[in-house]
Amino acid sequence: MKHVVYISVLALSVHHLASAQVADSMKSATRNTATSQTMRLDSIRKRVGAGNAVAPSAVTPGVAISVPERPGLSTQGEVPVFSYGSLPIQDHNVVRSYYLDLAFNKTTCIIFKSPIRSVDLGSKDIIADKANAVDNVLRVKASSIGFNETNFSVMTSDGQFYSFVVNYNEYPTMLALDLSVNEEGLVQQKARFVNQKGTVVSFAGVNTSQQEIVQNCSSIMEHNRRVKHIGINKYDIQASLRGLYYKDNVLYYKIGVKNKSNIRYDLDFIRFFIVDKTLAKETSHQELEVIPLYVYNQPLVIIPGQKSVEKIYVFQKFTIPDDKVVQVIMGEKNGGRTVTFTMANQDILDADIL
Structure with missing residues (x-):
């Protein structure tokens, strides 16, 4: 009978000891989690800046941490996490290109709304220059036969940027492009003569356009x-x-x-x-x-x-x-x-x- 009592007491002691060890382990895990959270928060503070950081003294083990929202910062559960993904390109960020065919024996003229300030050619297979006596008409043509697809860009004095993709075609369907006329925000592509009524031509040294003249x-x-x-x-x-x-x-x-x-x-x-x-x-x-x-x-x-x-x-x-x-x-x-x-x-x- 005594042996049975001793065994029961021993089993109960072992049970209490195990429970105490489990509790100590849970407390230790909680402290480790809080310490890990604090370390990660310190790292975040360095990236985000002192303005959005949480002071270490304010961190209490077992209490959820609140971090002010900021672009590029997200949270998973209670731990703030940085997102390092690239920003998506939106449609309104894209400058769309005009597609042109250029010939070796023909010149294509492009009329812009404002005087041309700079032209950047994608390759030496095309050449371009401003027309004589005017500032907003660009002449462009192929300098070699059968060139591979290339591009060029134009900046005008009103701050507009134009992008063009060009291919070789000895028989282009369009030899004049008028970008001076806008309708509902869309740029029209119309073939016109330089002096045709309605076409805006800016003259060198003149502070007005042909339309105003x-x-x-x-x-x-x-x-x-x-x-x-x-x-x-x-x-x-x-x-x-x-x-x-x-x-x-x-x-x-x-x-x-x-x-x-x-x-x-x-x-x-x-x-x-x-x-x-x-x-x-x-x-x-x-x-x-x-x-x-x-x-x-x-x-x-x-x-x-x-x-x-x-x-x-x-x-x-x-x-x-x-x-x-x-x-x-x-x-x-x-x-x-x-x-x-x-x-x-x-x-x-x-x-x-x-």
């Missing part, structure tokens, strides 16, 4: 005659300067031609020269021809009898010395009615401001 010309056409002392009346043809205007580094010469005869006048040309005063009457001694940037009413070349036509010639701003004059020469196609008149530098300086 056309609008100014349309406004000037509504003005009454402002200049009355410059012109000529010969062969029953009256040619005169009817207005001179200035805006944004641009001069607008409003020229009127009236046919007082009954024989129609087929206008061949109106040209402008800067000449010495002593040579102004000798049309064979032109010194320097001034080429207009744009001509309003350019297609009007037939002047019926007893009718008149007005044109506007647009120039980049210029002045002349006092010993020179601007000579305007107007010629008839298949005829001899050529007339000439001049204007002095003071006439230019008296231009009206638009």
Whole structure:
């Protein structure tokens, strides 16, 4: 009987001892977990910054740790974990490319809304340069036959970036691309001539676009005659300067031609020269021809009898010395009615401001 009691007591002692050991193990595990959490939190503090860190004294074993949220930081259970994955590329981050075919024996012209600031070519198999006298037209073509696919990019003065992917094709379907016209935020791809109505062309040294120039010309056409002392009346043809205007580094010469005869006048040309005063009457001694940037009413070349036509010639701003004059020469196609008149530098300086 005593043996049975001793065995029961011994078994109970062993049971209590085992329970105590298990409790000690659990407490130790809890302390180790808290210590591990504290160490990981210290590491996180170094990465995130002291502003979002949790002080070690605030960590209590067995208590969940709360860490302020921050981009790049996530939590699994009660332990904060960093995410090192790359950021996904969103659609709005992608600059889409235009696809062009270029030929060796043909030039493709691209019209931009603003002046071109830089061009980067993907390979030496293509060449590009800005068109003469304009800042927003790029000419590009193949420099070798049958090149592999490449690309080029363009940056313009308004901060826009354009990307192009090009392939070789000796028979491209498009030789002109107009990127100056936007409709509902989408860039249209339309083949247009450089001087076609509606195409925006920016001239070198001029602080305006062709679209604005056309609008100014349309406004000037509504003005009454402002200049009355410059012109000529010969062969029953009256040619005169009817207005001179200035805006944004641009001069607008409003020229009127009236046919007082009954024989129609087929206008061949109106040209402008800067000449010495002593040579102004000798049309064979032109010194320097001034080429207009744009001509309003350019297609009007037939002047019926007893009718008149007005044109506007647009120039980049210029002045002349006092010993020179601007000579305007107007010629008839298949005829001899050529007339000439001049204007002095003071006439230019008296231009009206638009």
